[in-house]
Amino acid sequence: MTTLQAAPKPRSTSLPPVQGGNAVRNTFNDADSLKGLLADIQGAKRKIQFETFLLNSEDGETVVDAMIKKHREGVDVQVLMDRGASRLDKDRLYNKLKNAGVDVRFLPKIEGTPYSVDHSKLTVIDDKLAWVGGANFDKEHNRDMMSRIEGPVVGDFQATFDEGWKRAGGKQLPETRDTSPKGDVWVGVSQNSASTNNVRNQVLAELMLMGKGDAVDVWMMDLADPSVVDELLKAKERGAEVRVLLDQSVPFTNGGFADPAIKAVAGGVPDLGSIPRLQDAGIEVRRYVKPEGVTKLHSKVWIFTEGKGKPDEAMRVIGGSVNAIKGAYDFNHELGFLMYGQGVGTDVKAAFEEDLAKHSEVVPPLSKWDRMKSKAVEFFTARLI
Numbered sequence: 001m002t003t004l005q006a007a008p009k010p011r012s013t014s015l016p017p018v019q020g021g022n023a024v025r026n027t028f029n030d031a032d033s034l035k036g037l038l039a040d041i042q043g044a045k046r047k048i049q050f051e052t053f054l055l056n057s058e059d060g061e062t063v064v065d066a067m068i069k070k071h072r073e074g075v076d077v078q079v080l081m082d083r084g085a086s087r088l089d090k091d092r093l094y095n096k097l098k099n100a101g102v103d104v105r106f107l108p109k110i111e112g113t114p115y116s117v118d119h120s121k122l123t124v125i126d127d128k129l130a131w132v133g134g135a136n137f138d139k140e141h142n143r144d145m146m147s148r149i150e151g152p153v154v155g156d157f158q159a160t161f162d163e164g165w166k167r168a169g170g171k172q173l174p175e176t177r178d179t180s181p182k183g184d185v186w187v188g189v190s191q192n193s194a195s196t197n198n199v200r201n202q203v204l205a206e207l208m209l210m211g212k213g214d215a216v217d218v219w220m221m222d223l224a225d226p227s228v229v230d231e232l233l234k235a236k237e238r239g240a241e242v243r244v245l246l247d248q249s250v251p252f253t254n255g256g257f258a259d260p261a262i263k264a265v266a267g268g269v270p271d272l273g274s275i276p277r278l279q280d281a282g283i284e285v286r287r288y289v290k291p292e293g294v295t296k297l298h299s300k301v302w303i304f305t306e307g308k309g310k311p312d313e314a315m316r317v318i319g320g321s322v323n324a325i326k327g328a329y330d331f332n333h334e335l336g337f338l339m340y341g342q343g344v345g346t347d348v349k350a351a352f353e354e355d356l357a358k359h360s361e362v363v364p365p366l367s368k369w370d371r372m373k374s375k376a377v378e379f380f381t382a383r384l385i
Contacts, residue, residue, distance in 0.1 A: 023183030315345025
């Protein structure tokens with residue numbers, strides 16, 4: 001029988017409140033995440049709550065078919081989707097779910113924001129386990145992190161789904177919270193929603209604790225939010241080792257004749273605004289070099305290590321759906337989580353180190369043209385992107 005272990009040495013941050021007694025297993029590519037999620041969906045006995053941004057193509061249809069099958073077996077299935085993302089697939093899978101009798105809804109736009117999407121990726125099964133992270137199930141096959149979590153904190157993930165489900169007009173199903181310990185990992189949930197916005201604060205609180213002898217590893221698709229970059233630079237000034245690996249895929253290209261022009265104008269967006277600031281501070285910025293079969297680096301992961309060479313209990317990991325950009329922090333519905341405890345950072349750190357060593361290259365000093373672009377990018381990312 002698993003017993004609740006004492007928390008690692010407490011830090012000075014209370015963002016977010018954490019719960020102990022959880023078991024966590026991480027996956028680092030979309031294929032493994034899909035395989036694991038499908039197994040848990042197929043094993044559902046009572047209830048499936050599924051929320052995502054992109055859901056299309058073969059992988060998305062595989063998930064949809066699995067949920068429809070469970071619905072026909074009598075399992076309660078609730079699906080939350082993003083309206084704009086569904087339109088990219090002409091509502092095909094939304095309609096497939098609806099026609100099969102599944103309760104599927106679109107999350108309303110968050111009031112008071114210039115735009116917002118439901119960018120969360122969350123599945124809760126039977127009130128007992130949650131899959132949460134950055135992976136969509138669509139035509140892309142990305143380097144990404146999803147975490148399978150069992151334990152008391154699953155109730156907190158479920159509460160975030162229920163809040164969105166209520167906003168979408170859905171009726172909440174009966175719930176049972178299992179508070180018995182399943183492992184030795186401490187997890188805290190943060191989200192952007194209509195009622196709360198604390199995912200940026202979660203990152204800032206951890207960065208403020210980093211100093212001499214500590215390390216910050218940024219394994220991120222996009223890094224552009226000025227307040228986060230500011231705090232990252234302050235951690236570097238206090239003596240923390242900072243390593244940054246970004247995706248930097250050129251957006252809006254499909255191999256057409258206009259690609260060279262698009263790359264010249266849009267290459268590096270939105271990271272271009274932060275790269276010269278990081279480089280000028282002596283931080284080596286690396287970009288992902290995708291191996292065969294991988295579409296891009298899509299992870300949204302921070303690894304904080306309190307003192308080099310200390311046991312993995314000193315590592316604190318932030319994962320979720322949240323890119324380090326203003327749009328994610330201020331406009332979208334997003335889900336993030338902090339986790340630490342026995343063994344939880346070991347595989348995350350190993351995956352980051354593998355990409356750093358085998359699948360990355362140094363971003364060279366920016367040209368005058370790129371530095372000119374970076375000023376414009378920095379202006380717009382501070383306000384819109």
